[in-house]
Amino acid sequence: MNDVKKGDFEPKIVAFACEYCSYTAADLAGSMRLQYPASVRIILIPCTGRMDAIMLLKALDEGADAVFVSGCQPGDCHFLRGNYRAKAMVPGVKKMLEEIGLDPDRVEFFHVAASEAQRWVEVVEEMTARARRLGPNPLRTGGGPEYGPLAEKKGGKEDGPRRQASA
Amino acid sequence: MIVGERKPLEEIIESLEGAEKVLVAGCGTCVAICMAGGEKEVGMLASELKMAAKLRDMKIEVSEATAQRQCDKEYLDTLKDDVKGKDVVISMACGIGVQYMALNYEPMRVVPAVNTDFLGANLDVGEWAEYCQSCGDCVLADTGGVCPIARCSKSLLNGPCGGSADGKCEIDPETECAWQLIYDRMKALGRLEKLTEIRPPRSWKTSRDGGPRRLVREDQKA
Amino acid sequence: MKSGSNLEKVFEKGEFALTGECGPPRGADLEVVKEKAKHLVGYVDAVNVTDNQTSIVRMSSIGASKVLIDMGLEPVMQMVCRDRNRIAMQSDIFGAYALGIRNMLCLSGDHQIFGNQQDAKNVFDIDSIQLINVVHTMREEGKILGGDDIDGKPEMFIGAAANPFGDPFDFRPIRLAKKVAAGVDFIQTQCIYNMPKFREYMKRVVDMGLHEKCHIMAGITPLKSLPMAKYMAKKVSGIDVPQEILDRMKGVEKKKRAAEGIKLAIEQIQEVKDIEGVDGVHLMAIEWEKKVPEIVEGAGLHPRPQVS
Numbered sequence: 001m002n003d004v005k006k007g008d009f010e011p012k013i014v015a016f017a018c019e020y021c022s023y024t025a026a027d028l029a030g031s032m033r034l035q036y037p038a039s040v041r042i043i044l045i046p047c048t049g050r051m052d053a054i055m056l057l058k059a060l061d062e063g064a065d066a067v068f069v070s071g072c073q074p075g076d077c078h079f080l081r082g083n084y085r086a087k088a089m090v091p092g093v094k095k096m097l098e099e100i101g102l103d104p105d106r107v108e109f110f111h112v113a114a115s116e117a118q119r120w121v122e123v124v125e126e127m128t129a130r131a132r133r134l135g136p137n138p139l140r141t142g143g144g145p146e147y148g149p150l151a152e153k154k155g156g157k158e159d160g161p162r163r164q165a166s167a
Numbered sequence: 168m169i170v171g172e173r174k175p176l177e178e179i180i181e182s183l184e185g186a187e188k189v190l191v192a193g194c195g196t197c198v199a200i201c202m203a204g205g206e207k208e209v210g211m212l213a214s215e216l217k218m219a220a221k222l223r224d225m226k227i228e229v230s231e232a233t234a235q236r237q238c239d240k241e242y243l244d245t246l247k248d249d250v251k252g253k254d255v256v257i258s259m260a261c262g263i264g265v266q267y268m269a270l271n272y273e274p275m276r277v278v279p280a281v282n283t284d285f286l287g288a289n290l291d292v293g294e295w296a297e298y299c300q301s302c303g304d305c306v307l308a309d310t311g312g313v314c315p316i317a318r319c320s321k322s323l324l325n326g327p328c329g330g331s332a333d334g335k336c337e338i339d340p341e342t343e344c345a346w347q348l349i350y351d352r353m354k355a356l357g358r359l360e361k362l363t364e365i366r367p368p369r370s371w372k373t374s375r376d377g378g379p380r381r382l383v384r385e386d387q388k389a
Numbered sequence: 390m391k392s393g394s395n396l397e398k399v400f401e402k403g404e405f406a407l408t409g410e411c412g413p414p415r416g417a418d419l420e421v422v423k424e425k426a427k428h429l430v431g432y433v434d435a436v437n438v439t440d441n442q443t444s445i446v447r448m449s450s451i452g453a454s455k456v457l458i459d460m461g462l463e464p465v466m467q468m469v470c471r472d473r474n475r476i477a478m479q480s481d482i483f484g485a486y487a488l489g490i491r492n493m494l495c496l497s498g499d500h501q502i503f504g505n506q507q508d509a510k511n512v513f514d515i516d517s518i519q520l521i522n523v524v525h526t527m528r529e530e531g532k533i534l535g536g537d538d539i540d541g542k543p544e545m546f547i548g549a550a551a552n553p554f555g556d557p558f559d560f561r562p563i564r565l566a567k568k569v570a571a572g573v574d575f576i577q578t579q580c581i582y583n584m585p586k587f588r589e590y591m592k593r594v595v596d597m598g599l600h601e602k603c604h605i606m607a608g609i610t611p612l613k614s615l616p617m618a619k620y621m622a623k624k625v626s627g628i629d630v631p632q633e634i635l636d637r638m639k640g641v642e643k644k645k646r647a648a649e650g651i652k653l654a655i656e657q658i659q660e661v662k663d664i665e666g667v668d669g670v671h672l673m674a675i676e677w678e679k680k681v682p683e684i685v686e687g688a689g690l691h692p693r694p695q696v697s
Contacts, residue, residue: 054207057214099176100215101222138222145222320500321471321511325518326564328497329552329579330626337626338502350557362560365522365567368475368515368534 011065011131013040013124016055017112018048020078022070024114029121036121037128048072048109049082053093056107060097063140065131068108070123076113083111101145103134169197169261170295171204171281176215179257180225182278186254187226191216191280192246192268193233194260201295204259204281206233212259212280237264243271250275286317303373303380309361311352318345324366326350391528391574392546394491395463396435398696399669400575400604405662406669407690408465408577408606409433409681411457413448422448422456428678430462432685434693435492437577437671440467444504451481455488465548466490469498474514475523479533482524486543494548494577495520499626518564518571521549525572547572551605552579553590554629562593569602576603577671580610580621583629584660591666600666607661610673611654611684614646615639651684658688 017023023044029036045051048071059067069090071083087109094104108130110123138146145151183189191213199205213231220227232249236242237260246268250256255276258265261283269277285297300317306324307314316322320338327346330337334347353359371377391397399406409429414421429436436457440450454464466485468478485493497517501509515523524547526532531542549568553561565576581587587607594600612618618638622630634653641649654672661667670690674681685691 052207054210054214057211057218061214061218096176096211096215100219102218139218143222144224145219150223321497321513321516323497323513323516325516325567326560327555327557328517329550329555330500331556332626333556338500344556346560347557350560359563363563363566365518365571367522368519371514 009132009136011039011128011136012063013037013127013131014059014064014067015040015042015124015127016045016048016051016067016069017042018071018083019044019046021072021076021114022110022112022120025070025112025116025120028115029117032117034117034121036124039128039131040124047077047079047082048086049077049079051086051089053089053096056090056093057096060102060106060137061139063137065134065137065140066106066108066127068110068123068127070110070112070120073111073113098147101148101150102138103147105130105134106137168200168287168289169263169283170201170285170287170297171198171261171283172201173203173208173212173259174280174282176212176219179212179278179280180216180219180223183227183255183257186276188228188253188255189216189230190246190249190253190256191229191231192237192249192256192258192260193231194237194258194264195233195235196238198259198261198264198281199233201289202293204261209233209259212257238267240267240271243268300374302371303377304369306366306369309366310349311356311358313345313348313352315345315349318343318348324369326362392491392544394435394546395696396465396492397546397574399434399694402694402696404694404696405690406575406604406606407433407685407693408435408437408669408671409678410437410439410671410673410675411453411678412439412442412675413450413453415445415447417448419456422453423460425678426457426460426462428681430460431693432682432691433462433672434669435463435465437465437467437494437673440469440496440498441472441504442467443499444471444501444506444509446504446506451485451488451490454485454490458489463492464490465492465494467494467496468520469496470513470516470520471498471501471511474512475534478515478520479523479527482527482543482545483539483541486541486545491544492546492548493524494550495524495573496550517549518567521547521568521571521573529572546574548575548577549573550579551576552627553581553587554579554583555627558586558590561590562597562599565594565599566597569599573603575606575669577606578608579627580608580673581657581661582621582634583631584657586629587661588664591664595666600668604668605666606669606671607658607664607667608671608673609654609657609661610675611677611680612638612646612650613677614650615643618650651680651687654684655687658684658690662688 048069051069056067069086071086077083090109093107097104112119191209193206193209194204209231213229216229232246234242234246250272257280258268258277259280265279286299287295287297290296297317302316320336331344336342336344411425438450438454441447450466454466457464495517501511524545528544531539551565615638621628658670
């Protein structure tokens with residue numbers, strides 16, 4: 001897989017989707033026959049409040065090119081604050097990735113309500129585009145660090161300074 | 168409890184220099200409660216180390232274990248099999264646990280993964296504050312239950328300095344003036360009179376200044 | 390006489406006392422001290438020499454005080470609790486006295502976070518009230534902390550600071566009472582801009598009879614400019630500059646603001662002079678020592694009483 005180039009590969013994306021909103025939105029997108037990248041593997045979770053940083057790390061460790069958590073719109077969490085907790089956790093994971101040597105853009109948090117099928121499609125497209133821009137996860141391909149001071153030394157960072165993570 | 172925070176990954180990696188077999192050892196007491204070095208954080212650090220190692224072509228084999236407490240021999244002994252054969256143990260305990268681990272598994276190389284910050288209370292989710300400096304001569308009875316040693320930036324014993332303004336300390340607007348708190352509490356308790364007494368220079372012998380401290384209780388030794 | 394210092398004699402004679410201030414240089418250049426101090430000769434009864442104020446490393450207060458003595462000025466050596474433990478403090482008091490220093494001011498000291506040595510370990514072994522008592526016990530009983538006798542008592546005239554504008558306001562007179570009980574002889578207050586609040590403070594102090602047990606000197610600092618006034622209002626902990634003062638400085642054109650600041654200082658001196666319990670003024674012309682003669686003359690406090 002080492003010869004996989006940026007941009008022309010089919011990324012593997014793991015999505016942790018809340019049962020009450022985003023998972024339903026993904027379902028709805030299917031029912032509506034909306035077209036979107038087949039790159040995403042959805043994991044159903046009872047609430048994004050169930051998420052833990054380690055789950056995001058493990059997904060990347062096992063080869064995912066990008067991971068995201070998708071929860072309810074602000075104020076709509078079935079368990080009141082689960083989505084806020086998950087959203088607050090993600091910046092910490094981004095920081096860990098920077099320290100590890102991975103691009104923090106590989107993880108993200110989104111709000112997608114049950115009725116927002118189109119939004120779900122956009123989110124998957126966004127993460128797929130990001131993964132294509134970043135290239136395959138170096139943990140999978142055996143590459144060196146792609147972020148931080150070591151990245152430049154090893155030449156792992158090819159397209160200049162990274163865009164700062166968006167939320 | 169003892170409050171600590173995880174060191175940056177890079178610093179931990181640097182301290183592993185030359186090690187191949189590594190144990191990440193957590194502590195299930197204070198540092199677990201403040202989410203710096205418990206079982207969950209052990210999993211996280213181990214995962215971070217494995218990923219970083221892969222990217223850096225470092226050959227390390229990381230394993231995980233957590234003891235209920237690293238400051239008690241009985242609990243440390245439960246890690247015997249995990250420690251065996253390792254080049255380095257990364258202790259995620261406070262500074263006490265790191266040292267006690269090293270002593271109990273001599274000559275094992277033990278390195279810290281946590282900075283031990285202070286003795287504090289958990290004010291809110293994810294928020295802690297220093298409340299005690301373990302000075303060895305508690306004055307709380309006379310200060311309305313607010314410690315001037317730990318919570319006044321100058322450890323003053325006879326009232327607020329000139330820098331107390333609107334309940335805040337001169338060092339920064341986020342820090343409460345301990346003497347304002349003491350004054351308010353003593354006023355509410357109807358004990359302001361106590362604050363008019365001059366408190367003489369205290370002995371710091373019971374504090375760290377008297378050298379490393381030791382407590383022996385004969386009644387418990389039998 | 391407790392110490393026989395010039396400042397003590399001025400108070401004993403019942404005169405309205407006047408002290409100035411001199412901040413030592415950030416280095417070993419004696420000329421800086423001399424240049425600042427020369428403006429004060431003959432215009433004040435004694436000169437405070439600050440001790441690493443705002444935690445910026447400067448020439449020691451003891452060293453600079455000795456330079457003033459050689460110039461014929463009487464120093465008030467400041468000593469903060471931030472940088473020395475009780476061993477160093479007591480030793481420095483002996484040394485200072487041996488060099489001819491007769492007044493000292495006992496302070497807690499600004500936290501090191503304000504200065505250029507933020508990574509320093511602070512000491513605060515004893516606090517300012519305890520320090521007052523240490524110096525007092527040396528003078529009156531000839532003993533150091535712990536009760537050992539000393540060879541040669543340092544007979545200092547003991548001063549301390551008071552901040553009428555610090556919080557909690559109700560505790561401020563109590564804190565002054567503690568300083569009096571610890572053995573203080575004179576008090577210099579923080580710079581006063583909020584006159585009504587200072588009057589209220591003094592009323593309480595007088596009601597407690599504290600003005601009869603120590604000499605209270607009102608702190609006055611002339612404002613050089615509008616930025617300085619704003620800086621004092623916003624950045625300096627424990628200083629209360631009311632809006633009226635800022636408006637007054639703002640109200641005159643830029644070139645005339647320095648003159649306005651001096652005019653204001655003179656008015657303030659005249660005002661505090663009439664407040665019951667105020668025995669003197671501590672004039673802190675920060676980096677503006679050359680204006681001291683003008684202010685002192687303007688306030689009608691020149692010439693200074695000859696007491697020796």
